[in-house]
Amino acid sequence: xxxxxxxxxxxxxxxxxxxxxxxxxxxxxxxxxxxxxxxxxxxxxxxxxxxxxxxxxxxxxxxxxxxxxxxxxxxxxxxxxxxxxxxxxxxxxxxxxxxxxxxxxxxxxxxxxxxxxxxxxxxxxxxxxxxxxxxxxxxxxxxxxxxxxxxxxxxxxxxxxxxxxxxxxxxxxxxxxxxxxxxxxxxxxxxxxxxxxxxxxxxxxxxxxxxxxxxxxxxxxxxxxxxxxxxxxxxxxxxxxxxxxxxxxxxxxxxxxxxxxxxxxxxxxxxxxxxxxxxxxxxxxxxxxxxxxxxxxxxxxxxxxxxxxxxxxxxxxxxxxxxxxxxxxxxxxxxxxxxxxxxxxxxxxxxxxxxxxxxxxxxxxxxxxxxxxxxxxxxxxxxxxxxxxxxxxxxxxxxxxxxxxxxxxxxxxxxxxxxxxxxxxxxxxxxxxxxxxxxxxxxxxxxxxxxxxxxxxxxxxxxxxxxxxxxxxxxxxxxxxxxxxxxxxxxxxxxxxxxxxxxxxxxxxxxxxxxxxxxxxxxxxxxxxxxxxxxxxxxxxxxxxxxxx
Ligand SMILES: Cc1ncc(C[n+]2csc(CCOP(=O)(O)OP(=O)(O)O)c2C)c(N)n1
Numbered sequence: 001x002x003x004x005x006x007x008x009x010x011x012x013x014x015x016x017x018x019x020x021x022x023x024x025x026x027x028x029x030x031x032x033x034x035x036x037x038x039x040x041x042x043x044x045x046x047x048x049x050x051x052x053x054x055x056x057x058x059x060x061x062x063x064x065x066x067x068x069x070x071x072x073x074x075x076x077x078x079x080x081x082x083x084x085x086x087x088x089x090x091x092x093x094x095x096x097x098x099x100x101x102x103x104x105x106x107x108x109x110x111x112x113x114x115x116x117x118x119x120x121x122x123x124x125x126x127x128x129x130x131x132x133x134x135x136x137x138x139x140x141x142x143x144x145x146x147x148x149x150x151x152x153x154x155x156x157x158x159x160x161x162x163x164x165x166x167x168x169x170x171x172x173x174x175x176x177x178x179x180x181x182x183x184x185x186x187x188x189x190x191x192x193x194x195x196x197x198x199x200x201x202x203x204x205x206x207x208x209x210x211x212x213x214x215x216x217x218x219x220x221x222x223x224x225x226x227x228x229x230x231x232x233x234x235x236x237x238x239x240x241x242x243x244x245x246x247x248x249x250x251x252x253x254x255x256x257x258x259x260x261x262x263x264x265x266x267x268x269x270x271x272x273x274x275x276x277x278x279x280x281x282x283x284x285x286x287x288x289x290x291x292x293x294x295x296x297x298x299x300x301x302x303x304x305x306x307x308x309x310x311x312x313x314x315x316x317x318x319x320x321x322x323x324x325x326x327x328x329x330x331x332x333x334x335x336x337x338x339x340x341x342x343x344x345x346x347x348x349x350x351x352x353x354x355x356x357x358x359x360x361x362x363x364x365x366x367x368x369x370x371x372x373x374x375x376x377x378x379x380x381x382x383x384x385x386x387x388x389x390x391x392x393x394x395x396x397x398x399x400x401x402x403x404x405x406x407x408x409x410x411x412x413x414x415x416x417x418x419x420x421x422x423x424x425x426x427x428x429x430x431x432x433x434x435x436x437x438x439x440x441x442x443x444x445x446x447x448x449x450x451x452x453x454x455x456x457x458x459x460x461x462x463x464x465x466x467x468x469x470x471x472x473x474x475x476x477x478x479x480x481x482x483x484x485x486x487x488x489x490x491x492x493x494x495x496x497x498x499x500x501x502x503x504x505x506x507x508x509x510x511x512x513x514x515x516x517x518x519x520x521x522x523x524x525x526x527x528x529x530x531x532x533x534x535x536x537x538x539x540x541x542x543x544x545x546x547x548x549x
Contacts, residue, residue, distance in 0.1 A: 009137035010039035010168045012175075016144035017045065017099075019176035022072050024048050024063070024423060025101075026056035030076020032103030032116075035168040048423075048452065051444040053080050055416040057087030057100060058442065062380060062417035064096040066400055066424045068215065070151040070159075074101040078116030081123070081162075086410050089127040092158035093280055093407035094238065095211065097151040099159050100124070106166035107135060124160035131160040137172035145177045153182065154300040155278070156215060184216075184300055187317030187325070195273075195296045195313040195322075196329035202271035202294070204337060205231050208254070208287070211238035212276025212299055214399040218319040222275060223247055225323040229330055231273070232338035234265060236281035237387075237406040241396030251338060252345045253391045255282040255406065256542070265341050269293060274303075274311070276319055280407040284308035298322050349393050356507045359529035362389040364507060365461065370395055372514040373429060377401065380417035382434035383409045385467035385535055390433055412441030415458060419445060422454040429518055430456035436487050437466055446497045449523045457517045460490060461530040471535040494525035503527040 007015075013036060017025075026048045029037045040047055050056040053075045060071030071091075075084050081102040091098040104110070105117045124131040130150040132143050147159035199205055213222050219242055226233045226249040234254040235242045243250055251265055266272060266287045271294045285308045288295070297303040297311035298319060315322045352363035366389060373379070379402045381390045387404060396402050403421070405413050414432035421430045439460050449456070461467070466483040473480040491501030500520050502513050510528060517524035 006171050006173045008035060008039070008168070009134070009140060009170050009172050010035040011042070012137065012140050012172050013144065013163065013168070014039040014043045014045070016141055016176040017072065018043055019179065020144065020148045021069060025072045025074050026050055026059040026420075027074030028053055028056065028076065028080060029074075030080050030103055032077045032105060032165040033074070033163065033168065035165070036103070036163060048448070050416070050448050052442065053083030054087055054412060055442050055445040055448065057084045057098070058090070058413045058416035059420040060098045060100070061087045061091040061094075061096050062403060062413065062420040063424055064091060064098045064151075064156070065094070065403055066378070066421055068097065068152070068156075070097040070099045070148055071420065072099050072101065076103045076116075077105055077120065078118055081118065081120050085123070085127065087413070088124065088158045088160070090405055090408040090410045090413065092127050092129065094405055095155045095157055095215065095278065095407075097156040099147050099151050099161065100128075101161045101163060103168075104133070104162045104164040107164050108166065110164070120162045121160070127158065128160045129157045133162045134164065134167050137167055137170045138174065140172070141174055141177045145179070154184070154215065155212070184318040186321045187315045191313060191315045192322060192325045193329060195298065195315050196326045198271055198294055198296055198313055199229065199231075199273065199326065200331040202333070204269050205271040205273060205333065206251075206265055206269035206338065207231050207233040207273045207275060208266065208277055209233055209235045209239050209242045209275050210277030210281050211236065212278065213242050213319060214239060214276070216276060216300060216319045218276065218323060219243065219399050221320045221323040225327050228327050228332060230333045230335075232265060232342075236277065237391040237404045238281050239276070239399075240391065240394070240402045240404065241399040244397040245395040246397060251342050254287065256388055256392060265338050268338075271296065273298065275299070275323070278407070279304045279306055279309060298326075349395065357531065358507045359531040360504065360507045360510060361531050361534050362386070362461070363393055363534065365459075365510065365528060365530065366390060366393045368511040368514055369431065369433070369459065371511060372518060373431065375401070377429040377431065378403065378421050378425065379431050379433055380414045380421055382414035382432070382438035383411045383468075384435035384438055384461075385471055385532060386433060386435050386461040386530070388468070411435075411438040414438060415442045416445045418456045418458070419449050419452070419454060422449075422456050423452070431518075432456065432458045434458065434460055435467055436460055436462045436464065437485070440487075443493070446494070446499050446523055446525075450498050454523070455521045456523060457514070457520075458523065458525045459514070460525065460527050462487065462490070462527050463530050463532050467530075467532045467535070471532065471539070474536060475539055490525055490527035494523070497523070499523040499525055501525045501527070504529065
């Protein structure tokens with residue numbers, strides 16, 4: 001087909017998304033996107049059928065987080081499009097690039113009550129950066145380019161395109177728009193000098209690094225910055241591995257929503273340097289309730305307004321450049337006053353490495369998991385108590401090796417997320433870490449994984465309940481309500497798909513089982529009973545620490 005040949009709108013749409021470099025579309029077809037499905041058949045794009053639209057959009061979400069390129073998901077109109085919503089919102093709030101496409105009824109019946117018709121453009125408006133409707137074929141090149149550009153431009157996020165059925169098969173003569181690389185400008189020298197002066201004059205500065213550093217590819221510059229200026233660094237959940245945990249300045253992950261060790265570090269500091277940090281990753285009122293510290297904001301875009309986050313210096317521009325320039329101007333700090341905080345955390349991480357009590361303690365699960373996995377391997381973490389433990393205790397030496405949803409924090413991300421991770425990085429080992437509740441929200445995607453012949457491990461922390469909610473209820477009211485349930489037999493459940501299933505009956509079996517499952521070369525599900533009695537001990541301990549300050 002030549003560039004300007006007449007084709008139908010679906011063929012033009014397909015050419016436009018090919019032009020964006022799309023490799024996969026995750027989704028479920030419907031009656032209203034038949035023409036698009038047919039056009040895709042002639043393209044280089046691989047359509048991955050999922051078993052639920054939620055699975056499809058979580059795959060696109062995690063694909064976007066790991067690659068920096070928009071993950072693409074697709075559904076039919078009405079119920080298919082509403083099923084996509086949660087992970088699209090998840091991607092948008094966590095700044096993962098994603099483009100969602102939904103079929104729509106023909107434009108001749110959008111004005112009235114009609115089968116499966118909902119105003120999708122309006123529905124997606126609050127959860128995307130750009131929500132659009134293709135009301136004529138001629139705008140396809142612009143709308144597609146705009147959706148991908150918005151999705152992949154800082155702050156990256158989700159975009160939505162609604163494609164009505166009658167438009168999708170109309171004839172059109174057009175071609176994709178050209179794409180040129182986009183460069184982020186360097187920050188103004190005045191802001192760099194101002195930040196450097198504040199850092200030089202600080203008594204006890206600390207860095208709070210967020211996911212924006214990873215998105216900007218500024219991890220190496222950040223490690224250098226911390227080392228050269230000798231400033232301790234805490235990272236958010238979503239910035240795990242932003243500098244290696246073995247880095248002498250690394251204080252670990254902050255964000256337990258209570259006063260953890262790093263928070264203790266933050267409350268001691270007089271200057272807090274926030275780099276690539278989004279408020280949604282860890283609310284400022286939790287780490288800066290006193291509103292009396294100097295905040296420096298280094299990012300690609302200006303700081304969000306929050307009474308507890310009023311920055312004195314906004315350094316807006318390419319983060320890599322900003323860090324290197326500030327580093328040249330600021331005076332390095334001396335001393336290691338925050339170092340004991342790191343030592344305390346390391347001691348806590350190591351404490352249960354030989355613990356053989358059963359059910360398995362969270363710390364021991366994490367110890368064995370870290371032992372079994374290489375540093376390049378990737379964990380996709382679900383949402384729940386296990387996430388808080390993983391965020392706090394799982395050591396990461398590299399960015400994007402422990403993916404955590406922490407803005408929207410939706411359960412059910414880990415199994416579809418593991419599929420996306422394996423597709424994006426076929427040579428790396430992938431583990432989905434999940435609670436029993438989150439697992440059953442999207443476990444149907446095991447069939448998708450097996451159909452695609454993908455291998456990864458699903459490690460279920462089984463407490464027969466909503467562990468995190470019980471933890472919070474016990475902390476708040478001293479009792480729990482409506483948080484317990486029964487589970488299927490996860491071993492036979494896994495086997496019924498054709499996957500492998502293991503149950504940990506003794507703690508000493510966990511590490512050998514992990515090693516075996518990682519070598520299985522298929523989907524392996526490990527049902528690991530967990531002792532969440534440790535949850536209250538942790539909050540009790542952290543509370544004590546706060547009292548000591
Ligand atoms: C889709 C969704 N529904 C509800 C919640 C609220 N929520 C957060 S954690 C949690 C419990 C998770 O239980 P489980 O997956 O078993 O993990 P655990 O806390 O036991 O480790 C719930 C219900 C949520 N974050 N996302």
